[in-house]
Amino acid sequence: MTAIRIETARSWGELQELLFSASWNQALERFRSPGAFRGLSDADYTLETTLIRLGGPYQQLERHLLRNFMKYAHRDVVERDSFWHWLSVAQHHGLPTRLLDWTHSPFVAMHFATANTSKSDRDGVIWCINYERCHTLLPTTIRQSLENEGANTFTTELLAKAVPSLEQLDQLSEEPFLLFFEPPSMDDRIVNQFALFSVMSNASLGLDSWIGRHPELCRKIIIPAGLKWEIRDKLDQCNVTERVLFPGLDGLTRWLYRHYSPKQR
Secondary structure (H helix, E strand, O other): OOOEEEEEOOOOHHHHHHHHHEEEEEOEEEEEEOEEEEEEOOOOOOOOOOHHOOOOOOOHHHHHHHHHHHOOOOOOOOOOOHHHHHHHHHHHOOOOOOOEEEEOOOOHHHHHHOOOHHHHHEEEEEEEHHHHHHOOOHHHHHHHHHHOOOOOOEEEHHHHHHOOOHHHHHHHHOOOOOEEEEOOOOOOOHOOEEEEEEEEEOOOOHHHHHHHHHHHHHEEEEEHHHHHHHHHHHHHHHHOHHHHHOHHHHHHHHHHHHHHHOOOO
């Protein structure tokens, strides 16, 4: 059985090489990465959704959470005809869902792997999944909708046409599958983070279970604890900070708090 590829970055330069190593697109003769990236401050963290972390009978609670969110948030949200738009808004504002946050940007992933200075003594990690190859494994009907569009990832509008609800998503295949979609540009945070969401066809399954079936589509890049501060300082110099990724006063104060905190040893 194929094992997941685990690589360790020993320097800032080596981390760049690892993150961009699969970005060359021969057909386009351009550097266009097919990777979705997710940075975590602790390499031992699992890829569990907030819905799974809710605990209890979360599979049954999913529809109640979403129904009530849509009911009570209606006055504050510009409603679209797409259920996937609502799900994106819910995830964006912290509702427990089966979605996971990813980014197209390796630098944004690096930020999330290093921003939590209380975890500076722990190895961080950046997960990479080839979403283009992932989408070749989708059930025929939904895969064809993506191919007919000539796209390599879904939008909420495209998903709404192909599979209008989570119930229909669950019924498409007995074999669990994973897809990625880009949320609508609801605010500057979504735009600046180059956001991407993943969704499993089964709410009870964490992404780790899917990776166990398809390890060849994934990479796990370890950032040693001793390298974190150098990466963090260089990201700040590149203006990849909370002030940019979380526009507004909250992001500003988070950036200033971290920037002026003494180095943890």
